[in-house]
Amino acid sequence: MSAPLGVILAGGRATRMGGGDKGLLKVCGRTLLAHVMERLAPQVSGMALNANGDPSRFGALGLDVLPDTVSDYPGPLAGVLAGLDWAAGKGADRIVTVAADTPFFPRDLAARLEDTGTGMAHPLVLAATPDPDRGQVRHPTFGLWPVALRDDLRAALEDGVRKVVIWTDRHGGREALFDGEGEPFFNVNTPEDLVRAGEIAP
Template identity: 75%
Template sequence: MKQPLGVILAGGQARRMGGGDKGLLDLAGQPLLAHVIARAAPQVAALALNANGDPSRFRAFDLPVLPDSVTGFPGPLAGVLAGMDWAAERGADSIVTMAADTPFFPCDLVPRLLLASEGMAVPLVLAATPDPQRGRLRHPTFGLWSVSLRDDLRHALADGIRKVVMWTDRHGAREALFPAEGFDPFFNVNTPQDLARAEALIT
């Protein structure tokens, strides 16, 4: 498989942060999104940002900005579809997605996802971490997605599917297990308290 393209999902409405773009919040002197880009860019062949609204607010990051093609903020699957369509235009086989509010995700995210996909005719893998109660906790905004599934996903969204795992389970998605020693590397910034915690972790 060719090296996947990367798509940072930033299409949410950030209600718990009072609205606006979480990726533009300051973390240790840089926008939160800058920390995500720094981890993502070395792992993928090219990188884009899924976001809605005026794309000029992200001009400083010099990335293609991909709006959802499905109206009404239907959730991360719409961002995945936007990324798949962008990747298809570039002749890519797959994308890896990551969330714009998760500054500590693993620096080996892509290699581990690719390893977990070995032998799959249609690669589809979600990241997961150990969970004391449930065994594993899936992180549905972090995944490897085959571009060949984009029309199926388009139809699923049109049919009202919104939950990532509901769609991925249909296609036999696998999980790539990542260690979570000390804290979950997929910890994301949802609230002002989370942002304070991220500041403590990064310093």
């Protein structure tokens, strides 16, 4: 089986960073998107970027830029849907998504998501990490998504569903637990986070 396609989710408005494109901010002299692309590329058979607005600002990346097809910034599920529609057009059956503001995600992310989805009719898996209070916490922008469910997702968004886990739970979604050391899903939400990212960069 060929590797899944990869979609980088960058469709949010970055309000806690004062707006703009978080993915174009720099850590250790390189943009967050450059870090993300470098980690994702070996894990997938091709990549695209989910982002809204003028796509030309990402022209140097050489990626297809996929805008949300659902209005009013409904959240990451809209980016997932854009990615599934793109993958369907390429004849692919699944995608792996990652967030544009999370530069240090696992280098075996796709493989472990796929292993967890083994045996499912429509593999639907979210990354998760241990949590001392809740047992584990899911990371809804990091997942394996089947193209076969794209029309169901479109209908759910049109019905007002916005929370990722509401939709994934509806379809028996599983969790792949990443319980190693460090903070593999550390993401940059604030200027302080950007400074810290530079301090913990491998």
